[in-house]
Amino acid sequence: MSQTHALSDDQVSLELKKMTAFIKQEAMEKAREIEIKADEEFAIEKSKLVRQETSSIDSTYEKKFKTAQMSQQITRSTVANKTRLKVLSARQELLDGIFEAAQKKLGDATKDNGKYEEILKNLALEGFYALNEKKVQVRVRKADVGAAEKGLELACKEYKEKTNKEIEASVDEENPLPEGIAGGLSIVGGGGKIDINNTFEERLSLLQDTALPSVRTTLFGKNENRKFYD
Incomplete structure (x- = not known):
């Protein structure tokens, strides 16, 4: 139990x-x-x-950094472009001033009669070679007729010596050049259809076009951004 x-x-x-x-x-x-x-x-x-x-x-910082960086680049580019435009404008003003000064001095070449006759001779000769004709007319200011006749006489003589060709050149007194120009002449050939403008103003204009690159290089140095030259 x-x-x-x-x-x-x-x-x-x-x-x-x-x-x-x-x-x-x-x-x-x-x-x-x-x-x-x-x-x-x-x-x-x-x-x-x-x-x-x-x-x-x-991510936010990266976006803000990129935005700030882009803004900085835009500002830098804007400032650089404005500076470049100011430099180009100042350079152009200087070049324009040089040619304006040259324009004002064009008439000085006519003050020395002997030197001016030589200049007219050379300008006429250039036209003779270009036209290659037996008879041409030359237009000058009324005040330059005497100097032009002496210059043409020398030019015809030299042309014959250099080319062994005769040429007759006369002053077109009925159609003188404007008195307002600085000097020079124009040579008319081809039966009056061809007119070679060899006035001082025209020669300066041609010089401004052809010599401008050299003038720029002389004044401002070589353009490092320019890759091709004539």
Whole structure:
């Protein structure tokens, strides 16, 4: 016959305390696990958010940097272009001034009769060679008729010596050149259809076109941006 032993109150209390302690320990360990997992998830989420914000900041900074860089380039280019235009304008003003000064001095060549006759001779000779005709007319200002006749006489003589050809040149006094010009002459040939303008103004204009590159180089130096030359 088995015997049943009843637990005393102290024993029951002790057992309850043990069970309570066990449950509490289990709960604390579970809470610790939850806390560790939460901390890990928080760290992961925090790292993710930091990376996202860092990437966003980097992207914003890169956009702002590119915008600022482009703005700086535009400003630099604008300033460079304005400076270049000012330099070109100043250079052109200088060149225009040089040729304007030359224009004002064109008439000085007519003051010395002997030198002017030589100039008219050479201008006439140039026309003789270009026309290659036996008879031509020369037009000058009324004030230059005497000097032109002497110059033509010398020009015809030299032309014959150089080409072994006869040429007759006369001053067309019925159609003089305007008195307002500085000097020079025009040679008419081809039955009046060809007119070679060798006035001082025309020669200066031609010189301005042909000699301008050389004048620029002399004044301002070689243009490093220019790749091709005539």
